[in-house]
Amino acid sequence: MHSPRRARDLGVVVGTLPTGPLNAITDVPGVLVGQTTITGDGLNTGVTAIVPAGWAAGLPAAVAVGNGYGKLVGTTQIDELGVIETPVLLTGTLSTFRVADALITWLLDRNPRTTSLNPIVGETNDGYLSDIRRRPITPALVHEALETASPALPAEGCVGAGTGTTALGFKAGIGTASRSLTSGQTVGVLVQANFSGLLTVLGRPVPAPPIDADGNSCMIVVATDLPLDSRQLGRLARRAIFAMGRVGSDYAPGSGDYAIAFTTAGTPDYADDDLRGPFQAVTESVEEALLNSLTMARTTTGFQGRTAQAVPHDLITDRLGPR
Structure with a gap:
Protein backbone atom coordinates (compact mmCIF):
# COMPACT_ATOMS: atom_id res chain seq x y z
CA MET A 1 0.00 0.00 0.00
CA HIS A 2 1.38 3.39 -0.98
CA SER A 3 1.45 6.55 1.06
CA PRO A 4 -0.69 9.42 -0.26
CA ARG A 5 1.28 11.84 -2.41
CA ARG A 6 0.19 14.88 -4.35
CA ALA A 7 0.18 14.56 -8.13
CA ARG A 8 3.05 17.02 -8.53
CA ASP A 9 5.19 14.89 -6.20
CA LEU A 10 4.65 11.99 -8.63
CA GLY A 11 5.97 14.06 -11.50
CA VAL A 12 2.55 15.09 -12.81
CA VAL A 13 2.98 18.76 -13.68
CA VAL A 14 -0.24 20.22 -15.04
CA GLY A 15 0.03 23.20 -17.36
CA THR A 16 2.57 25.99 -17.43
CA LEU A 17 1.48 28.57 -14.84
CA PRO A 18 3.28 28.67 -11.47
CA THR A 19 1.44 27.45 -8.39
CA GLY A 20 0.88 29.44 -5.24
CA PRO A 21 3.11 28.70 -2.20
CA LEU A 22 0.82 25.91 -0.96
CA ASN A 23 -0.69 25.00 -4.33
CA ALA A 24 -4.06 25.26 -2.62
CA ILE A 25 -7.22 27.36 -2.42
CA THR A 26 -5.81 28.87 0.77
CA ASP A 27 -3.17 30.65 -1.32
CA VAL A 28 -5.92 33.18 -2.06
CA PRO A 29 -5.52 35.79 0.72
CA GLY A 30 -8.24 35.52 3.34
CA VAL A 31 -9.54 32.09 2.31
CA LEU A 32 -9.69 29.49 5.10
CA VAL A 33 -10.65 25.80 5.02
CA GLY A 34 -11.89 23.60 7.87
CA GLN A 35 -12.94 19.94 7.82
CA THR A 36 -14.53 17.34 10.06
CA THR A 37 -14.52 13.64 9.29
CA ILE A 38 -16.59 10.63 10.36
CA THR A 39 -15.29 7.07 9.84
CA GLY A 40 -16.14 3.64 11.20
CA ASP A 41 -19.34 1.67 11.83
CA GLY A 42 -20.33 1.82 8.17
CA LEU A 43 -19.79 5.58 7.90
CA ASN A 44 -17.34 7.51 5.73
CA THR A 45 -18.50 11.09 5.44
CA GLY A 46 -17.94 14.59 6.78
CA VAL A 47 -18.00 18.34 6.21
CA THR A 48 -15.65 20.68 4.36
CA ALA A 49 -16.02 24.42 5.00
CA ILE A 50 -14.55 27.14 2.77
CA VAL A 51 -14.57 30.38 4.75
CA PRO A 52 -13.52 33.52 2.84
CA ALA A 53 -12.75 36.83 4.52
CA GLY A 54 -15.55 39.34 4.03
CA TRP A 55 -18.35 36.83 3.55
CA ALA A 56 -20.63 38.65 6.00
CA ALA A 57 -20.61 41.79 3.85
CA GLY A 58 -21.26 39.79 0.68
CA LEU A 59 -18.72 38.75 -1.94
CA PRO A 60 -19.20 38.78 -5.73
CA ALA A 61 -19.96 35.23 -6.81
CA ALA A 62 -21.50 33.02 -9.47
CA VAL A 63 -22.61 29.41 -9.94
CA ALA A 64 -22.21 27.29 -13.07
CA VAL A 65 -24.23 24.11 -13.56
CA GLY A 66 -22.78 21.41 -15.79
CA ASN A 67 -25.53 18.94 -14.93
CA GLY A 68 -28.17 19.82 -12.37
CA TYR A 69 -28.63 16.40 -10.78
CA GLY A 70 -27.74 17.68 -7.32
CA LYS A 71 -28.81 19.51 -4.19
CA LEU A 72 -26.83 22.74 -4.15
CA VAL A 73 -28.58 24.96 -1.61
CA GLY A 74 -28.65 28.70 -2.23
CA THR A 75 -28.11 28.91 -5.99
CA THR A 76 -31.10 31.04 -6.96
CA GLN A 77 -30.09 33.96 -4.75
CA ILE A 78 -26.53 33.81 -6.08
CA ASP A 79 -27.95 33.96 -9.60
CA GLU A 80 -30.27 36.82 -8.66
CA LEU A 81 -27.90 39.02 -6.64
CA GLY A 82 -24.45 37.86 -7.75
CA VAL A 83 -23.09 37.48 -4.22
CA ILE A 84 -22.52 34.94 -1.47
CA GLU A 85 -23.19 36.02 2.10
CA THR A 86 -22.07 32.89 3.96
CA PRO A 87 -19.19 30.42 3.94
CA VAL A 88 -19.48 27.57 1.42
CA LEU A 89 -19.95 24.11 2.91
CA LEU A 90 -19.75 20.65 1.31
CA THR A 91 -21.05 17.29 2.59
CA GLY A 92 -22.85 14.07 1.61
CA THR A 93 -26.16 14.24 -0.25
CA LEU A 94 -28.70 13.39 2.43
CA SER A 95 -26.87 15.50 5.04
CA THR A 96 -27.10 18.64 2.90
CA PHE A 97 -30.11 20.07 4.67
CA ARG A 98 -28.85 19.28 8.17
CA VAL A 99 -25.63 21.08 7.29
CA ALA A 100 -27.58 24.06 5.93
CA ASP A 101 -29.65 24.26 9.12
CA ALA A 102 -26.53 24.04 11.30
CA LEU A 103 -24.86 26.75 9.20
CA ILE A 104 -27.87 29.01 9.73
CA THR A 105 -27.64 28.48 13.50
CA TRP A 106 -23.93 29.37 13.42
CA LEU A 107 -24.68 32.52 11.41
CA LEU A 108 -27.59 33.62 13.60
CA ASP A 109 -25.39 33.34 16.66
CA ARG A 110 -23.07 35.88 15.04
CA ASN A 111 -25.75 38.33 13.92
CA PRO A 112 -28.66 38.66 16.37
CA ARG A 113 -30.49 41.14 14.12
CA THR A 114 -30.66 39.24 10.83
CA THR A 115 -33.97 37.79 9.62
CA SER A 116 -32.82 36.37 6.29
CA LEU A 117 -29.85 34.21 5.27
CA ASN A 118 -28.85 32.28 2.16
CA PRO A 119 -26.66 29.34 3.25
CA ILE A 120 -24.50 27.82 0.50
CA VAL A 121 -24.19 24.04 0.85
CA GLY A 122 -23.16 21.60 -1.86
CA GLU A 123 -22.96 17.81 -1.91
CA THR A 124 -22.00 14.63 -3.64
CA ASN A 125 -23.39 11.18 -2.93
CA ASP A 126 -21.07 9.15 -0.70
CA GLY A 127 -23.58 6.32 -0.28
CA TYR A 128 -21.31 3.69 -1.85
CA LEU A 129 -18.94 3.77 1.13
CA SER A 130 -21.15 5.35 3.81
CA ASP A 131 -24.57 4.52 5.26
CA ILE A 132 -25.97 7.72 3.82
CA ARG A 133 -29.50 7.22 5.15
CA ARG A 134 -28.27 7.64 8.71
CA ARG A 135 -27.50 11.33 8.06
CA PRO A 136 -24.88 11.44 10.81
CA ILE A 137 -23.78 15.07 10.46
CA THR A 138 -24.58 17.02 13.63
CA PRO A 139 -24.51 20.78 14.25
CA ALA A 140 -21.41 20.28 16.40
CA LEU A 141 -19.52 18.77 13.45
CA VAL A 142 -20.56 21.63 11.17
CA HIS A 143 -19.59 24.24 13.72
CA GLU A 144 -16.24 22.51 14.30
CA ALA A 145 -15.42 22.68 10.59
CA LEU A 146 -16.22 26.39 10.58
CA GLU A 147 -14.40 27.21 13.82
CA THR A 148 -11.23 25.31 12.90
CA ALA A 149 -10.93 26.76 9.38
CA SER A 150 -7.35 27.90 8.75
CA PRO A 151 -5.07 29.26 6.00
CA ALA A 152 -2.92 26.11 6.08
CA LEU A 153 -2.72 23.55 3.29
CA PRO A 154 -6.08 21.71 3.49
CA ALA A 155 -5.97 17.97 4.02
CA GLU A 156 -6.78 16.07 0.81
CA GLY A 157 -8.13 12.66 -0.14
CA CYS A 158 -10.25 10.80 2.41
CA VAL A 159 -11.19 13.74 4.61
CA GLY A 160 -14.19 15.96 5.27
CA ALA A 161 -16.80 15.88 2.53
CA GLY A 162 -14.53 13.61 0.48
CA THR A 163 -14.21 10.84 3.05
CA GLY A 164 -16.60 8.51 1.21
CA THR A 165 -16.34 9.64 -2.42
CA THR A 166 -14.99 7.85 -5.47
CA ALA A 167 -14.02 9.12 -8.91
CA LEU A 168 -12.98 7.64 -12.24
CA GLY A 169 -12.98 4.10 -10.86
CA PHE A 170 -10.83 4.78 -7.79
CA LYS A 171 -11.12 6.16 -4.26
CA ALA A 172 -11.10 9.94 -4.42
CA GLY A 173 -12.06 12.77 -2.08
CA ILE A 174 -10.99 16.36 -1.49
CA GLY A 175 -8.35 17.98 -3.70
CA THR A 176 -6.99 21.48 -4.03
CA ALA A 177 -4.56 23.50 -6.19
CA SER A 178 -3.78 27.07 -7.20
CA ARG A 179 -2.09 29.21 -9.82
CA SER A 180 -0.33 32.55 -9.51
CA LEU A 181 -0.84 35.20 -12.19
CA THR A 182 1.67 37.74 -13.44
CA SER A 183 -0.48 40.45 -11.86
CA GLY A 184 0.43 39.03 -8.44
CA GLN A 185 -3.08 37.69 -7.87
CA THR A 186 -4.16 34.10 -7.38
CA VAL A 187 -6.77 31.61 -8.49
CA GLY A 188 -7.34 28.67 -6.14
CA VAL A 189 -9.75 25.76 -6.24
CA LEU A 190 -11.04 23.00 -3.99
CA VAL A 191 -12.91 19.97 -5.34
CA GLN A 192 -15.10 17.23 -3.92
CA ALA A 193 -14.59 14.51 -6.55
CA ASN A 194 -17.21 11.78 -7.00
CA PHE A 195 -17.81 11.17 -10.71
CA SER A 196 -17.43 8.52 -13.38
CA GLY A 197 -15.31 8.22 -16.50
CA LEU A 198 -11.83 7.01 -17.48
CA LEU A 199 -9.01 8.49 -15.42
CA THR A 200 -6.75 10.46 -17.74
CA VAL A 201 -3.44 11.91 -16.60
CA LEU A 202 -1.81 14.48 -18.87
CA GLY A 203 -3.72 12.98 -21.78
CA ARG A 204 -2.85 9.36 -20.95
CA PRO A 205 -5.65 6.94 -19.92
CA VAL A 206 -5.29 5.00 -16.65
CA PRO A 207 -7.87 2.16 -16.81
CA ALA A 208 -9.64 1.09 -13.62
CA PRO A 209 -12.09 -1.66 -12.75
CA PRO A 210 -15.57 -0.12 -12.63
CA ILE A 211 -17.11 0.86 -9.31
CA ASP A 212 -20.87 0.37 -9.18
CA ALA A 213 -21.50 3.62 -7.32
CA ASP A 214 -24.60 5.74 -7.84
CA GLY A 215 -24.82 9.49 -7.54
CA ASN A 216 -21.62 10.42 -9.33
CA SER A 217 -21.06 14.17 -9.00
CA CYS A 218 -18.46 16.88 -8.53
CA MET A 219 -18.43 20.09 -6.52
CA ILE A 220 -15.82 22.70 -7.42
CA VAL A 221 -15.17 25.88 -5.43
CA VAL A 222 -13.10 28.56 -7.17
CA ALA A 223 -11.64 31.44 -5.16
CA THR A 224 -9.66 34.43 -6.39
CA ASP A 225 -8.55 37.90 -5.35
CA LEU A 226 -9.00 39.25 -8.88
CA PRO A 227 -11.48 42.18 -8.96
CA LEU A 228 -14.09 40.36 -11.04
CA ASP A 229 -17.84 40.91 -11.21
CA SER A 230 -20.45 38.16 -10.97
CA ARG A 231 -20.72 37.74 -14.74
CA GLN A 232 -16.98 37.27 -15.10
CA LEU A 233 -16.92 34.85 -12.17
CA GLY A 234 -19.58 32.85 -13.99
CA ARG A 235 -17.22 32.56 -16.92
CA LEU A 236 -14.53 31.20 -14.59
CA ALA A 237 -16.98 28.76 -13.03
CA ARG A 238 -17.92 27.34 -16.43
CA ARG A 239 -14.25 26.74 -17.25
CA ALA A 240 -13.94 24.85 -13.96
CA ILE A 241 -16.57 22.37 -15.12
CA PHE A 242 -14.95 22.11 -18.55
CA ALA A 243 -11.73 21.08 -16.80
CA MET A 244 -13.34 17.89 -15.49
CA GLY A 245 -13.08 16.55 -19.04
CA ARG A 246 -9.29 16.89 -18.90
CA VAL A 247 -9.11 14.11 -16.29
CA GLY A 248 -11.64 11.88 -18.07
CA SER A 249 -15.11 12.75 -16.75
CA ASP A 250 -17.91 11.26 -18.85
CA TYR A 251 -20.44 13.81 -17.48
CA ALA A 252 -22.93 11.02 -16.79
CA PRO A 253 -26.70 11.76 -16.73
CA GLY A 254 -26.87 11.21 -12.96
CA SER A 255 -23.94 13.48 -12.17
CA GLY A 256 -24.48 16.78 -10.38
CA ASP A 257 -21.60 18.90 -11.60
CA TYR A 258 -21.41 22.42 -10.11
CA ALA A 259 -18.85 25.16 -9.71
CA ILE A 260 -19.10 28.12 -7.33
CA ALA A 261 -16.71 31.00 -7.97
CA PHE A 262 -16.18 34.00 -5.70
CA THR A 263 -13.70 36.81 -5.24
CA THR A 264 -12.38 38.40 -2.06
CA ALA A 265 -11.44 41.58 -3.95
CA GLY A 266 -13.29 44.86 -3.61
CA THR A 267 -14.93 46.86 -6.40
CA PRO A 268 -14.92 44.91 -9.70
CA ASP A 269 -12.45 46.39 -12.16
CA TYR A 270 -11.22 43.84 -14.69
CA ALA A 271 -11.37 43.80 -18.48
CA ASP A 272 -12.88 40.80 -20.25
CA ASP A 273 -9.98 40.91 -22.70
CA HIS A 313 0.78 5.46 -8.11
CA ASP A 314 2.84 3.31 -10.44
CA LEU A 315 -0.12 3.15 -12.83
CA ILE A 316 0.29 6.89 -13.20
CA THR A 317 4.08 7.12 -13.25
CA ASP A 318 4.46 4.23 -15.70
CA ARG A 319 2.26 6.08 -18.20
CA LEU A 320 4.16 9.32 -17.93
CA GLY A 321 7.25 7.81 -19.51
CA PRO A 322 10.77 9.26 -19.18
CA ARG A 323 10.87 12.65 -17.47
Whole structure:
Protein backbone atom coordinates (compact mmCIF):
# COMPACT_ATOMS: atom_id res chain seq x y z
CA MET A 1 0.00 0.00 0.00
CA HIS A 2 1.38 3.39 -0.98
CA SER A 3 1.45 6.55 1.06
CA PRO A 4 -0.69 9.42 -0.26
CA ARG A 5 1.28 11.84 -2.41
CA ARG A 6 0.19 14.88 -4.35
CA ALA A 7 0.18 14.56 -8.13
CA ARG A 8 3.05 17.02 -8.53
CA ASP A 9 5.19 14.89 -6.20
CA LEU A 10 4.65 11.99 -8.63
CA GLY A 11 5.97 14.06 -11.50
CA VAL A 12 2.55 15.09 -12.81
CA VAL A 13 2.98 18.76 -13.68
CA VAL A 14 -0.24 20.22 -15.04
CA GLY A 15 0.03 23.20 -17.36
CA THR A 16 2.57 25.99 -17.43
CA LEU A 17 1.48 28.57 -14.84
CA PRO A 18 3.28 28.67 -11.47
CA THR A 19 1.44 27.45 -8.39
CA GLY A 20 0.88 29.44 -5.24
CA PRO A 21 3.11 28.70 -2.20
CA LEU A 22 0.82 25.91 -0.96
CA ASN A 23 -0.69 25.00 -4.33
CA ALA A 24 -4.06 25.26 -2.62
CA ILE A 25 -7.22 27.36 -2.42
CA THR A 26 -5.81 28.87 0.77
CA ASP A 27 -3.17 30.65 -1.32
CA VAL A 28 -5.92 33.18 -2.06
CA PRO A 29 -5.52 35.79 0.72
CA GLY A 30 -8.24 35.52 3.34
CA VAL A 31 -9.54 32.09 2.31
CA LEU A 32 -9.69 29.49 5.10
CA VAL A 33 -10.65 25.80 5.02
CA GLY A 34 -11.89 23.60 7.87
CA GLN A 35 -12.94 19.94 7.82
CA THR A 36 -14.53 17.34 10.06
CA THR A 37 -14.52 13.64 9.29
CA ILE A 38 -16.59 10.63 10.36
CA THR A 39 -15.29 7.07 9.84
CA GLY A 40 -16.14 3.64 11.20
CA ASP A 41 -19.34 1.67 11.83
CA GLY A 42 -20.33 1.82 8.17
CA LEU A 43 -19.79 5.58 7.90
CA ASN A 44 -17.34 7.51 5.73
CA THR A 45 -18.50 11.09 5.44
CA GLY A 46 -17.94 14.59 6.78
CA VAL A 47 -18.00 18.34 6.21
CA THR A 48 -15.65 20.68 4.36
CA ALA A 49 -16.02 24.42 5.00
CA ILE A 50 -14.55 27.14 2.77
CA VAL A 51 -14.57 30.38 4.75
CA PRO A 52 -13.52 33.52 2.84
CA ALA A 53 -12.75 36.83 4.52
CA GLY A 54 -15.55 39.34 4.03
CA TRP A 55 -18.35 36.83 3.55
CA ALA A 56 -20.63 38.65 6.00
CA ALA A 57 -20.61 41.79 3.85
CA GLY A 58 -21.26 39.79 0.68
CA LEU A 59 -18.72 38.75 -1.94
CA PRO A 60 -19.20 38.78 -5.73
CA ALA A 61 -19.96 35.23 -6.81
CA ALA A 62 -21.50 33.02 -9.47
CA VAL A 63 -22.61 29.41 -9.94
CA ALA A 64 -22.21 27.29 -13.07
CA VAL A 65 -24.23 24.11 -13.56
CA GLY A 66 -22.78 21.41 -15.79
CA ASN A 67 -25.53 18.94 -14.93
CA GLY A 68 -28.17 19.82 -12.37
CA TYR A 69 -28.63 16.40 -10.78
CA GLY A 70 -27.74 17.68 -7.32
CA LYS A 71 -28.81 19.51 -4.19
CA LEU A 72 -26.83 22.74 -4.15
CA VAL A 73 -28.58 24.96 -1.61
CA GLY A 74 -28.65 28.70 -2.23
CA THR A 75 -28.11 28.91 -5.99
CA THR A 76 -31.10 31.04 -6.96
CA GLN A 77 -30.09 33.96 -4.75
CA ILE A 78 -26.53 33.81 -6.08
CA ASP A 79 -27.95 33.96 -9.60
CA GLU A 80 -30.27 36.82 -8.66
CA LEU A 81 -27.90 39.02 -6.64
CA GLY A 82 -24.45 37.86 -7.75
CA VAL A 83 -23.09 37.48 -4.22
CA ILE A 84 -22.52 34.94 -1.47
CA GLU A 85 -23.19 36.02 2.10
CA THR A 86 -22.07 32.89 3.96
CA PRO A 87 -19.19 30.42 3.94
CA VAL A 88 -19.48 27.57 1.42
CA LEU A 89 -19.95 24.11 2.91
CA LEU A 90 -19.75 20.65 1.31
CA THR A 91 -21.05 17.29 2.59
CA GLY A 92 -22.85 14.07 1.61
CA THR A 93 -26.16 14.24 -0.25
CA LEU A 94 -28.70 13.39 2.43
CA SER A 95 -26.87 15.50 5.04
CA THR A 96 -27.10 18.64 2.90
CA PHE A 97 -30.11 20.07 4.67
CA ARG A 98 -28.85 19.28 8.17
CA VAL A 99 -25.63 21.08 7.29
CA ALA A 100 -27.58 24.06 5.93
CA ASP A 101 -29.65 24.26 9.12
CA ALA A 102 -26.53 24.04 11.30
CA LEU A 103 -24.86 26.75 9.20
CA ILE A 104 -27.87 29.01 9.73
CA THR A 105 -27.64 28.48 13.50
CA TRP A 106 -23.93 29.37 13.42
CA LEU A 107 -24.68 32.52 11.41
CA LEU A 108 -27.59 33.62 13.60
CA ASP A 109 -25.39 33.34 16.66
CA ARG A 110 -23.07 35.88 15.04
CA ASN A 111 -25.75 38.33 13.92
CA PRO A 112 -28.66 38.66 16.37
CA ARG A 113 -30.49 41.14 14.12
CA THR A 114 -30.66 39.24 10.83
CA THR A 115 -33.97 37.79 9.62
CA SER A 116 -32.82 36.37 6.29
CA LEU A 117 -29.85 34.21 5.27
CA ASN A 118 -28.85 32.28 2.16
CA PRO A 119 -26.66 29.34 3.25
CA ILE A 120 -24.50 27.82 0.50
CA VAL A 121 -24.19 24.04 0.85
CA GLY A 122 -23.16 21.60 -1.86
CA GLU A 123 -22.96 17.81 -1.91
CA THR A 124 -22.00 14.63 -3.64
CA ASN A 125 -23.39 11.18 -2.93
CA ASP A 126 -21.07 9.15 -0.70
CA GLY A 127 -23.58 6.32 -0.28
CA TYR A 128 -21.31 3.69 -1.85
CA LEU A 129 -18.94 3.77 1.13
CA SER A 130 -21.15 5.35 3.81
CA ASP A 131 -24.57 4.52 5.26
CA ILE A 132 -25.97 7.72 3.82
CA ARG A 133 -29.50 7.22 5.15
CA ARG A 134 -28.27 7.64 8.71
CA ARG A 135 -27.50 11.33 8.06
CA PRO A 136 -24.88 11.44 10.81
CA ILE A 137 -23.78 15.07 10.46
CA THR A 138 -24.58 17.02 13.63
CA PRO A 139 -24.51 20.78 14.25
CA ALA A 140 -21.41 20.28 16.40
CA LEU A 141 -19.52 18.77 13.45
CA VAL A 142 -20.56 21.63 11.17
CA HIS A 143 -19.59 24.24 13.72
CA GLU A 144 -16.24 22.51 14.30
CA ALA A 145 -15.42 22.68 10.59
CA LEU A 146 -16.22 26.39 10.58
CA GLU A 147 -14.40 27.21 13.82
CA THR A 148 -11.23 25.31 12.90
CA ALA A 149 -10.93 26.76 9.38
CA SER A 150 -7.35 27.90 8.75
CA PRO A 151 -5.07 29.26 6.00
CA ALA A 152 -2.92 26.11 6.08
CA LEU A 153 -2.72 23.55 3.29
CA PRO A 154 -6.08 21.71 3.49
CA ALA A 155 -5.97 17.97 4.02
CA GLU A 156 -6.78 16.07 0.81
CA GLY A 157 -8.13 12.66 -0.14
CA CYS A 158 -10.25 10.80 2.41
CA VAL A 159 -11.19 13.74 4.61
CA GLY A 160 -14.19 15.96 5.27
CA ALA A 161 -16.80 15.88 2.53
CA GLY A 162 -14.53 13.61 0.48
CA THR A 163 -14.21 10.84 3.05
CA GLY A 164 -16.60 8.51 1.21
CA THR A 165 -16.34 9.64 -2.42
CA THR A 166 -14.99 7.85 -5.47
CA ALA A 167 -14.02 9.12 -8.91
CA LEU A 168 -12.98 7.64 -12.24
CA GLY A 169 -12.98 4.10 -10.86
CA PHE A 170 -10.83 4.78 -7.79
CA LYS A 171 -11.12 6.16 -4.26
CA ALA A 172 -11.10 9.94 -4.42
CA GLY A 173 -12.06 12.77 -2.08
CA ILE A 174 -10.99 16.36 -1.49
CA GLY A 175 -8.35 17.98 -3.70
CA THR A 176 -6.99 21.48 -4.03
CA ALA A 177 -4.56 23.50 -6.19
CA SER A 178 -3.78 27.07 -7.20
CA ARG A 179 -2.09 29.21 -9.82
CA SER A 180 -0.33 32.55 -9.51
CA LEU A 181 -0.84 35.20 -12.19
CA THR A 182 1.67 37.74 -13.44
CA SER A 183 -0.48 40.45 -11.86
CA GLY A 184 0.43 39.03 -8.44
CA GLN A 185 -3.08 37.69 -7.87
CA THR A 186 -4.16 34.10 -7.38
CA VAL A 187 -6.77 31.61 -8.49
CA GLY A 188 -7.34 28.67 -6.14
CA VAL A 189 -9.75 25.76 -6.24
CA LEU A 190 -11.04 23.00 -3.99
CA VAL A 191 -12.91 19.97 -5.34
CA GLN A 192 -15.10 17.23 -3.92
CA ALA A 193 -14.59 14.51 -6.55
CA ASN A 194 -17.21 11.78 -7.00
CA PHE A 195 -17.81 11.17 -10.71
CA SER A 196 -17.43 8.52 -13.38
CA GLY A 197 -15.31 8.22 -16.50
CA LEU A 198 -11.83 7.01 -17.48
CA LEU A 199 -9.01 8.49 -15.42
CA THR A 200 -6.75 10.46 -17.74
CA VAL A 201 -3.44 11.91 -16.60
CA LEU A 202 -1.81 14.48 -18.87
CA GLY A 203 -3.72 12.98 -21.78
CA ARG A 204 -2.85 9.36 -20.95
CA PRO A 205 -5.65 6.94 -19.92
CA VAL A 206 -5.29 5.00 -16.65
CA PRO A 207 -7.87 2.16 -16.81
CA ALA A 208 -9.64 1.09 -13.62
CA PRO A 209 -12.09 -1.66 -12.75
CA PRO A 210 -15.57 -0.12 -12.63
CA ILE A 211 -17.11 0.86 -9.31
CA ASP A 212 -20.87 0.37 -9.18
CA ALA A 213 -21.50 3.62 -7.32
CA ASP A 214 -24.60 5.74 -7.84
CA GLY A 215 -24.82 9.49 -7.54
CA ASN A 216 -21.62 10.42 -9.33
CA SER A 217 -21.06 14.17 -9.00
CA CYS A 218 -18.46 16.88 -8.53
CA MET A 219 -18.43 20.09 -6.52
CA ILE A 220 -15.82 22.70 -7.42
CA VAL A 221 -15.17 25.88 -5.43
CA VAL A 222 -13.10 28.56 -7.17
CA ALA A 223 -11.64 31.44 -5.16
CA THR A 224 -9.66 34.43 -6.39
CA ASP A 225 -8.55 37.90 -5.35
CA LEU A 226 -9.00 39.25 -8.88
CA PRO A 227 -11.48 42.18 -8.96
CA LEU A 228 -14.09 40.36 -11.04
CA ASP A 229 -17.84 40.91 -11.21
CA SER A 230 -20.45 38.16 -10.97
CA ARG A 231 -20.72 37.74 -14.74
CA GLN A 232 -16.98 37.27 -15.10
CA LEU A 233 -16.92 34.85 -12.17
CA GLY A 234 -19.58 32.85 -13.99
CA ARG A 235 -17.22 32.56 -16.92
CA LEU A 236 -14.53 31.20 -14.59
CA ALA A 237 -16.98 28.76 -13.03
CA ARG A 238 -17.92 27.34 -16.43
CA ARG A 239 -14.25 26.74 -17.25
CA ALA A 240 -13.94 24.85 -13.96
CA ILE A 241 -16.57 22.37 -15.12
CA PHE A 242 -14.95 22.11 -18.55
CA ALA A 243 -11.73 21.08 -16.80
CA MET A 244 -13.34 17.89 -15.49
CA GLY A 245 -13.08 16.55 -19.04
CA ARG A 246 -9.29 16.89 -18.90
CA VAL A 247 -9.11 14.11 -16.29
CA GLY A 248 -11.64 11.88 -18.07
CA SER A 249 -15.11 12.75 -16.75
CA ASP A 250 -17.91 11.26 -18.85
CA TYR A 251 -20.44 13.81 -17.48
CA ALA A 252 -22.93 11.02 -16.79
CA PRO A 253 -26.70 11.76 -16.73
CA GLY A 254 -26.87 11.21 -12.96
CA SER A 255 -23.94 13.48 -12.17
CA GLY A 256 -24.48 16.78 -10.38
CA ASP A 257 -21.60 18.90 -11.60
CA TYR A 258 -21.41 22.42 -10.11
CA ALA A 259 -18.85 25.16 -9.71
CA ILE A 260 -19.10 28.12 -7.33
CA ALA A 261 -16.71 31.00 -7.97
CA PHE A 262 -16.18 34.00 -5.70
CA THR A 263 -13.70 36.81 -5.24
CA THR A 264 -12.38 38.40 -2.06
CA ALA A 265 -11.44 41.58 -3.95
CA GLY A 266 -13.29 44.86 -3.61
CA THR A 267 -14.93 46.86 -6.40
CA PRO A 268 -14.92 44.91 -9.70
CA ASP A 269 -12.45 46.39 -12.16
CA TYR A 270 -11.22 43.84 -14.69
CA ALA A 271 -11.37 43.80 -18.48
CA ASP A 272 -12.88 40.80 -20.25
CA ASP A 273 -9.98 40.91 -22.70
CA ASP A 274 -7.65 40.07 -19.80
CA LEU A 275 -9.43 36.86 -18.78
CA ARG A 276 -7.22 34.52 -20.80
CA GLY A 277 -4.81 34.10 -17.88
CA PRO A 278 -7.53 33.52 -15.25
CA PHE A 279 -9.23 31.01 -17.55
CA GLN A 280 -5.98 29.08 -17.88
CA ALA A 281 -5.41 29.30 -14.13
CA VAL A 282 -8.83 27.81 -13.42
CA THR A 283 -8.54 24.91 -15.84
CA GLU A 284 -5.03 24.01 -14.71
CA SER A 285 -5.96 24.28 -11.02
CA VAL A 286 -9.08 22.14 -11.35
CA GLU A 287 -7.26 19.47 -13.33
CA GLU A 288 -4.51 19.27 -10.71
CA ALA A 289 -6.91 19.41 -7.77
CA LEU A 290 -8.91 16.50 -9.19
CA LEU A 291 -5.72 14.48 -9.60
CA ASN A 292 -4.70 15.35 -6.03
CA SER A 293 -8.09 14.12 -4.79
CA LEU A 294 -7.16 10.70 -6.20
CA THR A 295 -3.44 10.42 -5.48
CA MET A 296 -3.95 11.60 -1.88
CA ALA A 297 -6.73 9.07 -1.20
CA ARG A 298 -6.35 5.72 0.56
CA THR A 299 -8.09 2.43 -0.18
CA THR A 300 -11.29 2.49 1.87
CA THR A 301 -13.69 -0.22 2.98
CA GLY A 302 -17.02 1.01 4.20
CA PHE A 303 -20.76 0.40 4.20
CA GLN A 304 -21.74 -3.25 3.67
CA GLY A 305 -18.09 -4.17 3.14
CA ARG A 306 -17.76 -2.25 -0.11
CA THR A 307 -14.24 -1.22 -1.02
CA ALA A 308 -12.84 1.52 -3.25
CA GLN A 309 -9.19 1.09 -4.20
CA ALA A 310 -6.77 3.99 -4.22
CA VAL A 311 -5.16 4.53 -7.59
CA PRO A 312 -1.78 2.75 -7.61
CA HIS A 313 0.78 5.46 -8.11
CA ASP A 314 2.84 3.31 -10.44
CA LEU A 315 -0.12 3.15 -12.83
CA ILE A 316 0.29 6.89 -13.20
CA THR A 317 4.08 7.12 -13.25
CA ASP A 318 4.46 4.23 -15.70
CA ARG A 319 2.26 6.08 -18.20
CA LEU A 320 4.16 9.32 -17.93
CA GLY A 321 7.25 7.81 -19.51
CA PRO A 322 10.77 9.26 -19.18
CA ARG A 323 10.87 12.65 -17.47
